[in-house]
Amino acid sequence: xxxxxxxxxxxxxxxxxxxxxxxxxxxxxxxxxxxxxxxxxxxxxxxxxxxxxxxxxxxxxxxxxxxxxxxxxxxxxxxxxxxxxxxxxxxxxxxxxxxxxxxxxxxxxxxxxxxxxxxxxxxxxxxxxxxxxxxxxxxxxxxxxxxxxxxxxxxxxxxxxxxxxxxxxxxxxxxxxxxxxxxxxxxxxxxxxxxxxxxxxxxxxxxxxxxxxxxxxxxxxxxxxxxxxxxxxxxxxxxxxxxxxxxxxxxxxxxxxxxxxxxxxxxxxxxxxxxxxxxxxxxxxxxxxxxxxxxxxxxxxxxxxxxxxxxxxxxxxxxxxxxxxxxxxxxxxxxxxxxxxxxxxxxxxxxxxxxxxxxxxxxxxxxxxxxxxxxxxxxxxxxxxxxxxxxxxxxxxxxxxxxxxxxxxxxxxxxxxxxxxxxxxxxxxxxxxxxxxxxxxxxxxxxxxxxxxxxxxx
Amino acid sequence: xxxxxxxxxxxxxxxxxxxxxxxxxxxxxxxxxxxxxxxxxxxxxxxxxxxxxxxxxxxxxxxxxxxxxxxxxxxxxxxxxxxxxxxxxxxxxxxxxxxxxxxxxxxxxxxxxxxxxxxxxxxxxxxxxxxxxxxxxxxxxxxxxxxxxxxxxxxxxxxxxxxxxxxxxxxxxxxxxxxxxxxxxxxxxxxxxxxxxxxxxxxxxxxxxxxxxxxxxxxxxxxxxxxxxxxxxxxxxxxxxxxxxxxxxxxxxxxxxxxxxxxxxxxxxxxxxxxxxxxxxxxxxxxxxxxxxxxxxxxxxxxxxxxxxxxxxxxxxxxxxxxxxxxxxxxxxxxxxxxxxxxxxxxxxxxxxxxxxxxxxxxxxxxxxxxxxxxxxxxxxxxxxxxxxxxxxxxxxxxxxxxxxxxxxxxxxxxxxxxxxxxxxxxxxxxxxxxxxxxxxxxxxxxx
Numbered sequence: 001x002x003x004x005x006x007x008x009x010x011x012x013x014x015x016x017x018x019x020x021x022x023x024x025x026x027x028x029x030x031x032x033x034x035x036x037x038x039x040x041x042x043x044x045x046x047x048x049x050x051x052x053x054x055x056x057x058x059x060x061x062x063x064x065x066x067x068x069x070x071x072x073x074x075x076x077x078x079x080x081x082x083x084x085x086x087x088x089x090x091x092x093x094x095x096x097x098x099x100x101x102x103x104x105x106x107x108x109x110x111x112x113x114x115x116x117x118x119x120x121x122x123x124x125x126x127x128x129x130x131x132x133x134x135x136x137x138x139x140x141x142x143x144x145x146x147x148x149x150x151x152x153x154x155x156x157x158x159x160x161x162x163x164x165x166x167x168x169x170x171x172x173x174x175x176x177x178x179x180x181x182x183x184x185x186x187x188x189x190x191x192x193x194x195x196x197x198x199x200x201x202x203x204x205x206x207x208x209x210x211x212x213x214x215x216x217x218x219x220x221x222x223x224x225x226x227x228x229x230x231x232x233x234x235x236x237x238x239x240x241x242x243x244x245x246x247x248x249x250x251x252x253x254x255x256x257x258x259x260x261x262x263x264x265x266x267x268x269x270x271x272x273x274x275x276x277x278x279x280x281x282x283x284x285x286x287x288x289x290x291x292x293x294x295x296x297x298x299x300x301x302x303x304x305x306x307x308x309x310x311x312x313x314x315x316x317x318x319x320x321x322x323x324x325x326x327x328x329x330x331x332x333x334x335x336x337x338x339x340x341x342x343x344x345x346x347x348x349x350x351x352x353x354x355x356x357x358x359x360x361x362x363x364x365x366x367x368x369x370x371x372x373x374x375x376x377x378x379x380x381x382x383x384x385x386x387x388x389x390x391x392x393x394x395x396x397x398x399x400x401x402x403x404x405x406x407x408x409x410x411x412x413x414x415x416x417x418x419x420x421x422x423x424x425x426x427x428x429x430x431x432x433x434x435x436x437x438x439x440x441x442x443x444x445x446x447x448x449x450x451x452x453x454x455x456x457x458x
Numbered sequence: 459x460x461x462x463x464x465x466x467x468x469x470x471x472x473x474x475x476x477x478x479x480x481x482x483x484x485x486x487x488x489x490x491x492x493x494x495x496x497x498x499x500x501x502x503x504x505x506x507x508x509x510x511x512x513x514x515x516x517x518x519x520x521x522x523x524x525x526x527x528x529x530x531x532x533x534x535x536x537x538x539x540x541x542x543x544x545x546x547x548x549x550x551x552x553x554x555x556x557x558x559x560x561x562x563x564x565x566x567x568x569x570x571x572x573x574x575x576x577x578x579x580x581x582x583x584x585x586x587x588x589x590x591x592x593x594x595x596x597x598x599x600x601x602x603x604x605x606x607x608x609x610x611x612x613x614x615x616x617x618x619x620x621x622x623x624x625x626x627x628x629x630x631x632x633x634x635x636x637x638x639x640x641x642x643x644x645x646x647x648x649x650x651x652x653x654x655x656x657x658x659x660x661x662x663x664x665x666x667x668x669x670x671x672x673x674x675x676x677x678x679x680x681x682x683x684x685x686x687x688x689x690x691x692x693x694x695x696x697x698x699x700x701x702x703x704x705x706x707x708x709x710x711x712x713x714x715x716x717x718x719x720x721x722x723x724x725x726x727x728x729x730x731x732x733x734x735x736x737x738x739x740x741x742x743x744x745x746x747x748x749x750x751x752x753x754x755x756x757x758x759x760x761x762x763x764x765x766x767x768x769x770x771x772x773x774x775x776x777x778x779x780x781x782x783x784x785x786x787x788x789x790x791x792x793x794x795x796x797x798x799x800x801x802x803x804x805x806x807x808x809x810x811x812x813x814x815x816x817x818x819x820x821x822x823x824x825x826x827x828x829x830x831x832x833x834x835x836x837x838x839x840x841x842x843x844x845x846x847x848x849x850x851x852x853x854x855x856x857x858x859x860x861x862x863x864x865x866x867x868x869x870x871x872x873x874x875x876x877x878x879x880x881x882x883x884x885x886x887x888x889x890x891x892x893x894x895x896x897x898x899x900x901x902x903x904x905x906x
Contacts, residue, residue, distance in 0.1 A: 204691070207684050211658070214665050220600050224658040228688040231651035235695035242702040245802040246709060253713045256796040257720070257765050304716045304765075336716070340709040 016177040020115035023170055027118025030125045031094055038091035047140060051092050053219055054084050057226055058100040061233070078198045079229060081124075082160060082205030083222070087212055089138040090128030094121045115174060123167040131159030139213045149210055160202035184283070204229070247293075250340075254297050257304050267389060270438070272296035274385040274426075277434055281425045282381070292378045295337070295353035299382055302333025302354070327366040330355050349378075357382040360417045384410065384422045392437050403430060403437045473628040477572045480621065484575035487582045488552065491545035500542055504663070507678035508538050508550055511685055516558040518693040521700030522644045526622070530689045532649055535581060536611060536656030537685070541663045543595040544585025551577040576621035584614040598660050611653040619645050632744050640747065651692055659685045707754070714758035717765055725849050733757025735876075736841035740834070742875050749805070753834045756809035760838055763793030763810070790814045791823045809834035813842060816867045828869075836869045840876055843868070853880060 062077045084093040097120035105113050136155030137147055149156065172187035204225070211221045254268050275296045279289050308329070311322045318326060334355035338348070356370060356379035363371030365383075375383075391406035401409070407427050414420040429435050515531040522528055531554070538547030552574045559570035588595075593606030600607075623637035662681050714729035737754035745753070764786075794811035797803045812826060812835035819827035840860065847856040857877050864870040 203687055207687060211662065211684075214662070217661055217665055221658055221661050224654045224661075225688065227654035228651040228692050231647060232688075232691045232695040234647075235692070235699050239695065239699040239702050242699065242706060245800065246702070246706045248800050249706070249803065250709065250713070252796060252799045253716075253762065256762065257716055301716060304720045308720075336712055339712045 012179075013177040016174065017111060019174060019177055020111050023122070023174075024111075024114035024118035027121035031091075031098070031121045034091040034094065034125060038089070043140075047088075047092075050219055051088060051096060053223075054080065054088070055096045055099055057223070058084070058096055059103050060226065061229055062100055062104045078164075079201040079204035079208065079225075082163065082202050083208035083212070084205075085124060085127055085131070085138075085159065085163070086136075086156075086205065086209035087139045089141060090124045092140075093128070094124040097121065097124060119167060119170045122170065123163050126166045127159045127163035130162035131155050134158045139209055147213060149206065156202070156206060160199055160205075164198050250294070250297050254301065257301065267393065268297055268300060270389050270393075271299065271382070271385050274389060274435065275381050277429055278381050278385060278422065278426055279378075281429055282377075282422070284378070288378060291349040291353060292381060294350045295357070295378060295382055296385075298337050298340075298350065299333060299354050299357050299386065300329070301336050302329035302331065305329075305332065327358075330358050331367050349376075352376055353379045353382060355379075357386060359383070361419055362416045364416075380419050380422055384418050384426060387413075387418070388426065403435065470628060473625065476625060476628050477568060477575075480579065481571050481575040484552070484578040488548055488578055491548055491582055494543070494545050500546060503678045504542075505546075505550075507682055508534060508542065508547070509554060511682050512538075512550055512554040513558055514686065515689055516554055517562065518689065520648060520693055520696040522641065522648065522696075526626075526641065528645060528648055530652060530693050532614070532618075532652040533655040533659065533685060533689050535577065536614060536653050537659035537663065539581055539585055539588065539610060539614070540593070540598050540607065540657070540660040541596050544582050544588075548578045548581045548585075551581055572625065576618060580614050580617040580621065583617055584610045587613040596664070598657070598664060600661070607657060611649070611656075615645060615649040615653075616642075631742075636744055648692075648696070652689065655685055655688050655692075658688075707751075710755050710758045714760075714762060717761050720765060725846070728845055729758045729761060731845040732760060732838065732841045735845060736834075736837045738879060739837050739841060739872065739875055742879050743833075743837075743872075745833075749834065752803070752805040753809065753837060755803060756806035756813070756834060756838055757841060759793065759797065759803075759806065760810050760813050760842060761789065761793065762796055763789035763791065765796075787814070787822050805834065808832055809838055811835075813838040815839065817864075817869050818866050821867075831869075836872055840868050840872050844876060 058077060058080045061080050081093070081097065084096050088096075098117045101113065101116050101120060105116060108116075132155075134152075134155035136152050136159060139147055168187060172184075208222050208225050211217050211225070212219065214221075251269075255266065258267055272293060275292055276289065279292050284292065305325075307325050311318055311325060334351040337354045338351040353376055355367070356375050359365035359368065359370045359375045359379065360383075361372060361375070361380075363369050388403075388406050388410060391401045391409060392403050393400060407423075407430060410418060410423045410426065414423040426435075512531050512534040515534050516529045518530040519527040520530060531551075535547055535551055538550060542550075555574035555577055556570055559565040559573055560567055563570075565573075585595075588606050588610035591606035591609045593603055593610065597603075598607065619638060619641050620634075623641060624634050626632075626637045627634040659681060662684060711730055711733070714733070715727070718726050718728055733754045734757070736757040737750050740750045740753045790811055790813055794807045797807035797810060800807075809832055811823065812831050815821035815824065815826045815831040815835060816839075817828060817831070817836070819825055821831075843863075844856050844860060847859060851859070857873075857880065860868060860873045860876065864873040
């Protein structure tokens with residue numbers, strides 16, 4: 001695991017450099033006594049070659065890492081790291097980690113490299129300590145061989161868990177400082193669902209260690225593990241790219257579908273932006289954020305209907321029949337969203353959010369009249385930012401309002417229409433200047449349609 | 459091992475003869491190998507290990523870029539080849555494949571028989587290669603034995619791909635070389651990973667006593683676990699990729715259908731029909747799976763540009779040969795512009811832009827002539843016209859109209875491709891709306 005942050009236009013906390021240096025310094029402070037102790041125990045040339053071999057493996061497996069939602073790079077390198085720890089112990093494993101990071105992250109800022117090195121040293125040292133404290137032994141340490149790994153289950157589990165937690169927490173703090181968020185929020189978002197996948201790679205590492213210590217096999221057989229690892233990695237990368245393409249496609253097409261009306265143009269884009277900020281503020285989990293994002297992009301596709309255009313083009317209040325059509329759009333939207341499956345775990349969730357985004361806290365909303373806690377939280381978030389965006393943008397039936405006015409209006413409706421907690425969180429975001437509501441009478445958007453289309457009335 | 463997964467309703471005599479010959483050859487080979495059984499002693503637990511492992515891995519069918527699938531069982535068979543010998547593992551393969559395909563998956567017996575038979579033939583041949591290159595069964599030592607091991611793995615890979623490519627060619631048409639070209643590279647990527655797992659299993663098998671300490675069931679059980687973890691990881695990753703591709707195709711279909719909801723006078727399901735038909739035609743002219751995929755997507759989205767055209771201008775005659783108003787003519791350009799930010803859909807965007815170009819150069823937006831029009835766009839144009847006309851006309855009437863316009867509006871060759879496709883599927887005798895059924899039946903499932 002390495003830190004990799006590409007967060008939009010945010011100023012990192014001024015404590016970040018101090019934290020990065022601290023982790024780096026403490027890491028190297030731990031590495032020196034570890035190394036000295038290992039040197040004191042002595043080692044052979046062959047061991048050095050074998051450690052070099054593992055270094056090569058770590059670099060090979062760490063190349064072209066896969067980016068996970070939330071910005072953490074995950075590689076299948078955990079298997080190699082863990083095998084390295086079990087075979088050589090923390091000192092050599094930490095050196096392998098440091099040198100492989102030096103090679104892999106050469107083009108990154110120096111201070112971040114320093115942090116990553118400190119982070120990997122501390123993870124190996126901590127995991128090694130836990131592993132030994134629970135009765136584990138390393139392959140390349142004195143004592144009877146081969147090691148009975150079957151009898152060290154607790155130590156093996158403890159070591160893997162310790163490695164993962166130390167490394168992910170150190171990174172979560174850094175990301176929290178970078179994005180000015182709580183580290184627990186970052187950890188919950190970025191690491192909770194990585195935890196299981198990473199720990200599932202631990203048996204892989206254990207197998208490598210077992211093969212390594214088996215007489216007549218050794219290092220050549222360990223190398224055979226790498227081919228399927230690399231194959232799986234490329235397939236994972238393909239999957240992640242497909243997910244990215246999917247997101248881009250839905251974004252581009254939903255923007256295009258909105259672009260028929262210059263007033264709602266870019267509505268979903270802004271709603272998505274606000275809702276994700278609000279979701280972060282409320283510390284939703286990664287899968288909730290994922291579902292929220294899809295729901296925001298798609299919340300108005302139910303409006304994509306030939307009866308809809310005359311209604312929105314008409315100034316003044318809609319007639320009762322027109323209201324019927326309007327009240328139907330969340331239902332149609334959710335039916336369409338159901339036909340579009342996303343990740344396996346978000347499929348039905350997105351449709352449910354889209355359906356409920358015009359429900360109100362007191363049950364006076366549409367289409368189902370659900371109230372209170374029965375409305376999914378994500379749908380409530382979407383409802384609040386949808387209203388906020390609608391008020392701060394210019395519409396055919398009402399003039400544009402300032403964000404302050406809109407927030408005041410939302411506050412008036414808090415408790416009846418909206419959950420007060422959400423309105424308060426949105427206000428907090430605005431006060432901190434993180435909402436960035438576009439100014440001006442109409443948005444100048446560079447959608448392709450806007451550039452190529454003949455001017456549409458209104 | 460490479461598996462034939464899809465089948466078509468109408469069998470051909472050539473295919474029957476080929477499958478029969480492969481099964482007969484496999485029976486002969488098995489019979490011959492049986493006389494050499496027993497040269498390597500195998501314990502009961504060890505044999506159980508290979509049977510169970512092969513069975514589990516046989517159920518892990520990995521979707522491949524060529525539209526077919528391959529089971530992860532390559533690892534178990536390759537390991538068995540090295541340590542048990544070709545005779546034993548060929549028997550294991552034959553029984554396991556017949557059981558998993560015929561009983562668990564309920565494939566047609568003939569298909570299961572073919573898959574079992576080509577596995578047997580490949581294994582026996584690869585065993586021969588291993589022997590000729592100096593390899594000894596049950597004694598794999600690296601690095602000295604590496605040439606024999608690599609030779610056996612390569613021949614196994616090449617042979618299994620060849621058998622299936624020949625069957626695909628007989629079943630779906632096209633040269634064997636084409637099917638080979640499609641599947642060799644994806645199979646190599648998968649098989650090299652699985653061969654490594656297999657070699658690892660073979661090495662561990664030889665030193666299983668050292669590994670588990672005792673001779674009972676623990677050794678083989680541990681070996682099974684060691685093999686399952688990497689091959690399971692591989693399977694999961696490939697599956698995820700294939701799944702997301704499917705999901706994407708489904709989303710595009712829905713997004714494309716939004717135009718039909720919004721635009722007055724459009725036919726529901728038109729985009730889907732055009733996509734399916736154009737993709738079937740693209741397969742018939744032997745384009746690569748990637749191109750077929752893009753053509754299908756372009757079919758789903760070909761009218762997406764109409765969302766940017768005001769509703770009042772969109773109301774138009776249903777007759778596809780009617781003159782279209784100038785603002786409507788913008789829709790192909792606009793569609794391409796909408797798709798422009800999506801890099802992945804670049805080929806599809808070009809097709810969408812050119813789907814109203816005419817063969818005689820009188821189309822729009824660019825007035826391209828003959829082969830200057832992208833092939834995908836020419837396909838799309840024929841499919842679009844046919845799908846539009848069959849709303850009111852019977853398929854044979856529609857084909858008649860297409861033939862009249864061939865050489866003017868349409869690429870004459872492609873009109874004939876469509877006519878042949880429709881004749882083969884029996885569509886011409888049926889009423890309208892039978893189209894998607896035809897097209898999806900022919901296409902690999904992971905694409906839709």
